[in-house]
Amino acid sequence: MALGFLDRSHSIAPANWSRWLVPPAALSVHLAIGQVYAWSVFKPPLEEALGLSGTESALPFQLGIVMLGLSAAFGGTLVERNGPRWAMFVSMTCFCSGFLVSALGVALSQYWLVVLGYGVIGGIGLGIGYISPVSTLIKWFPDRPGMATGIAIMGFGGGALIASPWSSQMLESFGGTTSGIATAFLVHGLVYLVFMSMGVLLVRVPAEGWKPAGWNPGDGTAGKMITTAHVSARNAIRTPQFWLLWVILCFNVTAGIGILEKASPMITEFFRETSTPVGAASAAGFVGLLSLTNMLGRFVWSSTSDIVGRKNIYRLYLGVGALLYLVIALTTNTSKLVFVLCAMVILSFYGGGFATVPAYLKDLFGTYQVGAIHGRLLTAWSAAGVLGPLIVNAIADSQEAAGKQGPALYSTSLFIMMGLLIVGFIANELVRPVHPKFHEPSAEQAVGSEKEAR
Amino acid sequence: MSETPESRPARRTPLLVLVWLWVGLPFAYGLYELIRKVVQLFGG
Structure with a gap:
């Protein structure tokens, strides 16, 4: 994929672009990264297969949340500068690579690779992904910014609802052994890669001076x-x-x-x-x-x-x-x-x-x-x-x-x-x-x- | 602010349907599983 494609200038919407195409782009990222709240599904099989304590098996999740906060705080300016497509691409790459590195880690019984993959690399994907669509949605919906960001951030909550039963079913099918868990991580990485790529391809920023039909910046309740x-x-x-x-x-x-x-x-x-x-x-x-x-x-x-x-x-x-x-x-x-x-x-x-x-x-x-x-x-x-x-x-x-x-x-x-x-x-x-x-x-x-x- | 780039009715219905289904179907699956669990546990 040419890097220019990710540039903000290449994601400016044509005049007849529908702004209702932007929330699904945001949701494809938030529904995926919201998986982090379903991490507990992996804890018991990991503890059994790799002989970990409860504290150890919580480490990838905890590190992921810490990295979410840090990357959102320190990566925000980069996200603003490079635009939502770049940010969603970075988020997708980090989040999915995190799963692939974790799959390797479990397959080799090297737990530190799971901590590094899911916690550190995946955690960067969480933070950049969480903030990636916010300013774009607000620019597309200046008349209803609360609703627009509400849809995306609801997606983060919905991500765990999807991942929790889905991951459980997968572990049941593949088994709770190291090879079963590794396969489940691999499938997660690949499926989320396809799912999130829709957001990367679809997201557009409004052209300069764009505003919703019939809306004036002075409109509003407060x-x-x-x-x-x-x-x-x-x-x-x-x-x-x-x-x-x-x-x-x-x-x-x-x-x-x-x-x-x-x-x-x-x-x-x-x-x-x-x-x-x-x-x-x-x-x-x-x-x-x-x-x-x-x-x-x-x-x-x-x-x-x-x-x-x-x-x-x-x-x-x-x-x-x-x-x-x-x-x-x-x-x-x-x-x-x-x-x-x-x-x-x-x-x-x-x-x-x-x-x-x-x-x-x-x-x-x-x-x-x-x-x-x-x-x-x-x-x-x-x-x-x-x-x-x-x-x-x-x-x-x-x-x-x-x-x-x-x-x-x-x-x-x-x-x-x-x-x-x-x-x-x-x-x-x-x-x-x-x-x-x-x-x-x-x-x-x-x-x-x-x-x-x- | 220029008036020209204002939104116009876009003829992108098939794309809109496709992308909303793309995110809506997994979301509906998650919601269904959750409601099933809640009903099962409190009602069943």
């Missing part, structure tokens, strides 16, 4: 909070708005992960002493429900933000989210229905928080380098990924050591999560339009320097 100016990624991280959004994303994700990570033991423990205890099978169903609402929240709430405004939707995520945590903490195990419904809505806000943040960034910083700014903001995700499980697990362990059981194991964590959401709520209230001193001198100059950067 005009004061939506800028028509441009802020570079370098300047964005110098603004208080960036760090307020960092806190909002970090605490909203921390609160969601707190439930998501311990969902199964949490519901079992909550209702252990009641007349309707929750068995392992029902707990697995509860986890499935949370995955579903997490995914649907990404699309539904992010699309709603196009109508009600970004600040208002985060008031909902953080304010109502805190109240729902309070309801769980106060009602404890009196009603299973209330517990399940509250958890489902909290998880939908968790997903919504992820999906709405690119549109919030676009409102505050403009479209100029929104992908790169989004990449830098994703470090909040990495921090939350450590913080959330740490809080819930450490508190549950200490309460258990103190002889407590049932809802008492989690009540302190629930109040902490509520506190974090309230801090996030206050941070959201402090968000104001960016000071003009951070704006690029003029829109034309911003576009000009973007061209120079290419």
Whole structure:
């Protein structure tokens, strides 16, 4: 494939290109890389075949998530400069090579190759792939940026839904031996290569000056909070708005992960002493429900933000989210229905928080380098990924050591999560339009320097 | 901003159908498997 094909200039859409061709291009990448959340399917067979501990078999996943954050943060500017086709190609190459290297590693019983392949090489593919379509979608859908990024980021959640049963079936067919696992990794790499190549071939950037028919940049619901100016990624991280959004994303994700990570033991423990205890099978169903609402929240709430405004939707995520945590903490195990419904809505806000943040960034910083700014903001995700499980697990362990059981194991964590959401709520209230001193001198100059950067 | 490059109704229906099916079918499979599991565990 000629490298010129990947260049932004070769992916400019013709005048009659339909913008509805762009979300499937984005989805072909996000549905693939979302596989990372189904890594747990490979853990038991790897542990058995290679004699690994649980901690060791989690290493490729953990490293993959760390590399996702790092490559999104440090690769964002490159993605903006080289365009979405280049970014999707890099993502596809890294993600699929990661599987192929892992296949070799398992076949040779060299586990370090799996860690290097899936964790490091594949992890770079995750980060670049995650941010690859964001700014392109926002440029194609300036009238509905929340909906557009919501579709793509919902795909990341959907990736695990596809991969989990698919990978399980494959391991069942090939067997859990080293050659069976290696074959499964090989098939994953090749199938995802074909699947993601559709996105690489299909993605287009809009021609300069393109806008949807009948839409004007002044249109919108929350005009004061939506800028028509441009802020570079370098300047964005110098603004208080960036760090307020960092806190909002970090605490909203921390609160969601707190439930998501311990969902199964949490519901079992909550209702252990009641007349309707929750068995392992029902707990697995509860986890499935949370995955579903997490995914649907990404699309539904992010699309709603196009109508009600970004600040208002985060008031909902953080304010109502805190109240729902309070309801769980106060009602404890009196009603299973209330517990399940509250958890489902909290998880939908968790997903919504992820999906709405690119549109919030676009409102505050403009479209100029929104992908790169989004990449830098994703470090909040990495921090939350450590913080959330740490809080819930450490508190549950200490309460258990103190002889407590049932809802008492989690009540302190629930109040902490509520506190974090309230801090996030206050941070959201402090968000104001960016000071003009951070704006690029003029829109034309911003576009000009973007061209120079290419 | 120029008016000329505004979007026009595109005659790309077959391509639109193909690419949405490309991503929609695997997604529907994942959703089906999840709903089956939830129904089985809570209802069955």
